[in-house]
Amino acid sequence: MRTQVAIIGAGPSGLLLGALLSKAGIDNVIVEQRSADYVLGRIRAGVLEQVAVDLLDEVGIGARMHAEGLPHDGFDLCFDDRRHRIDLHGLTGKRVMVYGQTEVTRDLMDARRASGRPTVYEAADVGVHGFEGKAPGVRYVKDGARHEIQCDFIAGCDGFHGVCRASVPQDKLALHEKVYPFGWLGLLADVPPVSHELIYVNHPRGFALCSQRSRTRSRYYVQCALDDQVEHWSDDAFWAELKRRLPADTAAQLTTGPSIEKSIAPLRSFVAEPMRFGRLFLAGDAAHIVPPTGAKGLNLAATDVGYLSQSLVDYYQGHEQGIATYSERCLRRIWRAERFSWWMTSLMHRFPDNGSFDHKMQSAELDYLVNSPAAMTALAENYVGLPL
Ligand code: FAD
Ligand code: PHB
Numbered sequence: 001m002r003t004q005v006a007i008i009g010a011g012p013s014g015l016l017l018g019a020l021l022s023k024a025g026i027d028n029v030i031v032e033q034r035s036a037d038y039v040l041g042r043i044r045a046g047v048l049e050q051v052a053v054d055l056l057d058e059v060g061i062g063a064r065m066h067a068e069g070l071p072h073d074g075f076d077l078c079f080d081d082r083r084h085r086i087d088l089h090g091l092t093g094k095r096v097m098v099y100g101q102t103e104v105t106r107d108l109m110d111a112r113r114a115s116g117r118p119t120v121y122e123a124a125d126v127g128v129h130g131f132e133g134k135a136p137g138v139r140y141v142k143d144g145a146r147h148e149i150q151c152d153f154i155a156g157c158d159g160f161h162g163v164c165r166a167s168v169p170q171d172k173l174a175l176h177e178k179v180y181p182f183g184w185l186g187l188l189a190d191v192p193p194v195s196h197e198l199i200y201v202n203h204p205r206g207f208a209l210c211s212q213r214s215r216t217r218s219r220y221y222v223q224c225a226l227d228d229q230v231e232h233w234s235d236d237a238f239w240a241e242l243k244r245r246l247p248a249d250t251a252a253q254l255t256t257g258p259s260i261e262k263s264i265a266p267l268r269s270f271v272a273e274p275m276r277f278g279r280l281f282l283a284g285d286a287a288h289i290v291p292p293t294g295a296k297g298l299n300l301a302a303t304d305v306g307y308l309s310q311s312l313v314d315y316y317q318g319h320e321q322g323i324a325t326y327s328e329r330c331l332r333r334i335w336r337a338e339r340f341s342w343w344m345t346s347l348m349h350r351f352p353d354n355g356s357f358d359h360k361m362q363s364a365e366l367d368y369l370v371n372s373p374a375a376m377t378a379l380a381e382n383y384v385g386l387p388l
Contacts, residue, residue, distance in 0.1 A: 001118075003029045005312060006138045006151040008126060008164055010039055010119060012101060013284030013301040014157035015108035019059035020309035022117055026316060029149055030119040031126055031140055033158075036109055043188055043261045045101040046211050046219055047072075047198075047295035049385030052302040053097050061107040068214065069099030075198040075383075077370060079363070081247040083199060084370040091373075091380040098198075100213045101298055120147075128154050128167050131280035155308060156282040157301075160270070165286050168277050180267040180291060180345060181352050182206070185224040187238050191257040193218045194250060200293070200348055201245050202366060207293075207349045208245040218255075223349055228264060235259045267291040269342050271334060274327040275304075281326060283308055288334050293348060294341035299385060304330050306388075333386070340382040 005021055007014045010032035021028045032039065048056075048069075056062045073089035089095050112119055123140035130136040131154055138149040156164025165173070184207075193212035201208040206223035213219055222241050224233075235258060243251040270289040275282045284301030307329050311322030347365060351358065369375045 001029065001147065001149045003027045003149060003151050004316070005029075005153045005155055006031065006128075006136070006149045007155045007157055008128065008138065009156070009158035009162060009284075009286070010034075010036070010109070010121070011157060011159055011284065011301075012104055012108070012298055013286075013305050014155070015105065015112060016055060016059065016302060017155055017157060017283065017305040017309055018117060018119075019061070019108060019111060020055070020305060021312060022115055023059055024309065024313045026312060028117065029151075030112070030117075031123045031138060031149070032119065032121050033123055033126055035121050040102055040105055040109070043100075043102060043186065043219070043263065045292070045295065045298035046098055046213060047299075048097040048099055048104070048302075049299045050094055050096075051306070051385055051388060052299050055302050055306050056104065056107070059108075059111070061111045064103070064107055065097065065099045068103070069097045070212070070214070071095050072098055072197055075200065076195065077200050077202075077366065078247065078250075079202040079366045083247065083250065085197075086376055086380055086383070088380045088384050091377045092384050094384040096295075096384055098212060103213075104298075123147075126158075126163050128156070128164055128280065131167075132278040134279070136279045152279065153312065154280045155305075156280060156286045157284055157305070159285045160289055162286050164280060165272055165282055168280070172277060174273045176269075176271045176273070178269040178342070180269075180349070181226055182223050182349060183226055183228065183264045183266045184209075184221045184292065185228065185230065185233060185238065185264050186219065186221045186262065187235070187259045188213070188217065188219050188261040189257045189259050190216060191218050191255040192216055194246075194254045199246075199250070200344075202348045202362065203245040204350065205241070205245055208242055210242075210246075224264060226266060230262050230264050233262065235262075238262070265292065267293075267345065269338055269345075271331070271338060273331060275330055276323065276327045281308055281323075283330075287330075288338070290338055290341035291345040292341075293345040294337065294383065296337040296341050300334055300337050303333055303388065333388070336382075336386055344379075
């Protein structure tokens, strides 16, 4: 098989890149190691910045998001058992869209199927080669048969554990990493959200987050130990722990119910530099991870592929400047989102090694934050997304 761009991974970054390239008339094939159902079963992000919304509109799949997604003008920060509203729209003139990654992925998959562009699901032993020269290729095994795709470029949209970053000679990569000493236990349930906006909670027992997917579906998280296991958490235990971390009046309003999904995610900050090696580009979680506290991961993936598709369109029109500066342009935005996600994680969680001084510093910073319009604006402008 021959194509212009071979995309590895059918997560949000691979599917969105495929849609952007297809719209520009650039031929592409997506190769994914899992089944479509497996990809849709992973419950992850919930908050989209305006830039991500704009990109989904640009590829013509925004209709369901605008009909079913929930625009949010603010969220609550909660500490010392009190909730303080951060007025995102009042402070920045912008809002965010609450619309699940699962739904974004489903919309992109439906559009891809309708376009007739090829997607190979359940591809085994995926390998990439030749990207340091002029003739890159992708090999994989499907239903026991070996296949090869020849292409002009490879887009590594294959997430943190993918094959693309791992195929780059290690001496050509600079890796920057911070692993946090805790995880998030998440629960999804068909119950109405406790509040119409998100609540981020700093509590002596640990962080908690009240999020949502719709007016009838809630997503909640509690900070847990890194070595904790989801099997140790009954639904009842989860709800009891969440209630303990909420102010009494909020806990009293919480509707509980059976979980649809429960999982533990470790928290990590990670950046691999650069993001281009000859004819291989990395995008999304393949190149960087942020802890979910700032709700930035999916949004960064979307902006990476926005830059990448534009660079490739320019290339096919005879301008190589875009692909030459792809890495640098992405990384500037990525490092700012890394800083924000790290800061918000540090502010809102209990760290096992922290003592009373560190707790006092968190309290003082939260107190400053909710009483200073300047500090609140800095939080709000990062949360809604810095300009491109
Ligand atoms: P992925 O979604 O990881 O997709 C990569 C794809 O590549 C996968 O389908 C995988 O199966 C495939 N793949 C892997 N290896 C191979 C291979 N060898 N060959 C072929 N295919 C391969 N972000 C936000 O912006 N807002 C939020 O509110 C938010 N909340 C989050 C909450 C949680 C609990 C978690 C865990 C994450 C959250 N994120 C959030 C982050 C967001 O989910 C990720 O940043 C996003 O999924 C990245 O998309 P991606 O396409 O780059 O990678
Ligand atoms: C979610 O709804 O899954 C979600 C929302 C906001 C975050 C992280 C996750 O910061």
